[in-house]
Amino acid sequence: MQHDASDRRSGTGRLIYLVGPSGSGKDSLIDASRERLAAAGVEIARRVITRSAEAKGEAAHGVTAEQFEALRAHAAFAMHWRANGLDYGIPRQVDHWLAEGRAVLVNGSRAYLAEARKRYPNLLAVRVQVKPEVLRQRLHARGRETADEIEQRLARNERLQAMADPTVHVLDNSTTLETAVESLFALLRDEGVLAQV
Numbered sequence: 001m002q003h004d005a006s007d008r009r010s011g012t013g014r015l016i017y018l019v020g021p022s023g024s025g026k027d028s029l030i031d032a033s034r035e036r037l038a039a040a041g042v043e044i045a046r047r048v049i050t051r052s053a054e055a056k057g058e059a060a061h062g063v064t065a066e067q068f069e070a071l072r073a074h075a076a077f078a079m080h081w082r083a084n085g086l087d088y089g090i091p092r093q094v095d096h097w098l099a100e101g102r103a104v105l106v107n108g109s110r111a112y113l114a115e116a117r118k119r120y121p122n123l124l125a126v127r128v129q130v131k132p133e134v135l136r137q138r139l140h141a142r143g144r145e146t147a148d149e150i151e152q153r154l155a156r157n158e159r160l161q162a163m164a165d166p167t168v169h170v171l172d173n174s175t176t177l178e179t180a181v182e183s184l185f186a187l188l189r190d191e192g193v194l195a196q197v
Contacts, residue, residue, distance in 0.1 A: 013100075014103050014104075015094070015120040016104065017108045021157040027107070042103045042105055043104045044105045045093070046091070048060065048076075049062055077092060078091065078094045083111060113165070125165070126169045126187065127168045130172070132154055132157075132158065134174045169191075
């Protein structure tokens with residue numbers, strides 16, 4: 001069902017598209033915000049990723065490459081992309097939530113943002129960023145990459161930040177997680193996704 005501006009409740013039916021480099025704390029931010037977002041009526045999409053269920057990281061649905069391709073072929077995804085050697089899919093359920101007038105938060109990809117905007121023109125893009133020295137510490141602490149790979153990732157992130165899109169809201173996660181959560185909720189209120197309280 002389509003909603004026009006006159007019959008939509010404030011802050012409903014909008015896609016919140018969260019991006020940021022690996023190690024910026026997107027998963028931690030989503031987990032720390034989960035209960036408050038649910039209480040505010042915001043749905044959180046669970047990604048489908050081609051990796052083992054035992055892999056560390058977000059609470060995603062891990063599938064094989066063959067399973068992912070079968071899901072894609074059956075139009076199970078509202079959005080899908082490939083990054084860092086993995087396939088990522090956002091279940092079509094997000095379209096149902098949006099059609100029902102709910103706000104939906106998606107852990108997205110910077111490279112897919114332009115395509116996502118074509119599908120969801122009024123999406124709210126939010127980039128989680130951290131200071132380079134903080135990101136370096138977090139990536140080393142995770143232990144998933146070599147020192148050289150970490151430096152390459154940091155250099156790539158610096159290049160991407162230099163080409164920053166002014167339509168993407170920046171949320172700093174260099175200090176405490178609590179501060180980042182409060183910043184997220186302040187942004188969602190400012191943008192009309194959540195009611196002002």
